[in-house]
Amino acid sequence: MDQEYFDRLAQAVVDGEADAAVQLVNDGLGKGVDPIDAVERGLARGIMKVGEDFGAGEVFLPELIMAADVMKKATSILDEKIKASGTPRTTLGKIVIGTVKGDIHDIGKSVVAAVLQANGYDVEDIGIDVAVDGFIQSVKQNNADVLGMSTLLTLPLQVMGEVIAAMKEAGLRDRVKIIVGGCPVTQEFAEEIGADAVGFDAADAVKKVGKLLGRS
């Protein structure tokens, strides 16, 4: 496949065109494109471009979130092929993220997930109202490097501490970094429950995750 193909793939992410991206991915696979190339030379370039433009204040959350959705749909097809081939795709790190049990606020967590993705991380967004077990299962299944937990409310804060305790019990705490965030989360609270960092906004979360994984 020529450069034009990968450019079109990147552009589909930039434009938030999920159907076009999926079509391109399937066409490419039919013609023997290496799925790792399709991610790295195509889709990832698109999401990184959106991330840069977002940082520069040229595009805004609707473009960013839609690009992240396209990325998720298209890479899920490619990841199956990559898994089957046995050669792992390299990313900056795998992150599992969700809003804790007792809270159905979705937006803040989704923004953080999209911005992390736009900065080269592989993000598994497990949604809202996630119970302790949901986090543990997903961290195991995805072999996550980082776990992110969010809440906008005060009472569900305690769930964050319960998840960290369960991570220890499951023997996962030593190899998984934990970042927390959301309106009522303070540095003191994060330290109290034994989290590794607080993301005070999306950009801060990217910075802190980079630090936790030794990338900055």
Next chain:
Amino acid sequence: MKGFTGKLVGSLCPITDEECKKVHKAAVRVLEQGGMRCDDPRAAKMFEKVGCKVEDDGKLVKIPEKVIMDAFKKCPGSFTIFGRDAEGNNDIRIGDGEVHFATVTGRYLRDIRTGERRQATRADAVDGTLMADALENVHSLYKAVMWLYDEPKICNSQMLVGEMMKYTDKSMTWVYNTGAEHEVPDLIKLWQIAAGGEEALKKKPHVLGHVIANPPRVIDVNYTDWLMGFCDAGLPITVYSALMGGATGPATLAGMLVQVIAETLALVVQTQSYKPGHPLCFCSFNPAMDMRTGLWQFGNPEYGTVGAGISAMAKFYGVPCVGFTINDSCDTDEQAAYESALKNYTYALSGISLIWDIGGTAGFNYVDWAHMCIENEVAGFIGHYLKGIRIDEERLSVDEILKVGPLPGSYLREAHTRKWYREEFFIPKLSNRDFFESWERGHTDLLEKGKQQALKILDSHESPVPMDVQKQIDEYLNHVKKRDVGEADKPPKRKE
């Protein structure tokens, strides 16, 4: 307290009467075709009882237009939120052409004594309540602070409301806070103690309760608890949707209005089914999302415009409207000032009866008592604007004009001037009216003047609440503390 009145109240309307009908029809389409998801079986029953179609095993209610219009027939067009003073000076009329201002809240504050920005405590709730009690243009209160960081989560709301009941006899408003098991009955008990008993509270409710739909299109469990709690206790309520344009609501102002009205209509039906004739009003709380951060934004023009639109729709249905304004600035600075002034004026012109804004910034994150004093003055400005120009024989002043002129005549020594200037001209307390050169030689800036006024209030203002009532509240808080955390309550002391 008598609110601000005048010929400009209700003069601003961002949609025409014809357009109100279109918004109504659109909202009805949403409720008839899509309906509301109902997370609470008790709520589903309330809808079913008045003729709504319940589908999806009780989880979806579809609301026909006739049911909506029948519900409005039961709603009073205006009501009173009472003060707890014997004279009735603190009573406020909602929906009678008066505009009132109230405080807003924040999790953080500027310590008025040290200047430090820090988390709020229970002692701050006392200060915030006394401030609001003392200021002449603060007609009612929201939470004095959002959260007491020195109190346990489980009884945070109780300690906050208890302190507020001890230090003001002005009315207040309540929005669900923690969802803790005893929150609803405890707060109602505290309001009853403050009013002088269960029947006294029903007779003269001094609290406006908030019941909010969960956008998009969900009737929530917690708010159904509160709807029943408020109605049973006889407290008037405001029903609304707290949608955020571009996130939990559409990204057009008309679309935001349609969804807000649809969700509000659903709550009107729910309330009038549960307790026919219960007084209620609409409320504006509809930020658009900031497309950079995902945060709600209150300071933008669309917030004020949609609020004025909700006020127009409330008039269309014949019920009152109240609303939050607040602003986005993270400090008490120029941005906080212009955002609040523009929006409060827009709200007041649109005829919103009760406006929560005074003292807060940063989208419910930050309060500052110096800022509260400044905004108390801005409320006075707005109140003065609302009067418009009153035309009558004496004000037309023809006799005076004929008598005094031409030059060298002057109006300064005229009895007519002395009679009228205080009523017709606004006389600010804090705003700078200095001679330029005098100001250049030395002055106190506005925030510092606000701070001086706040310190004076905190130093001298006494609670109007009788000691025996304060004692009863302390006893109840002690009972709550013992029950919830197993220890005696230690309320903050005033002036050791």
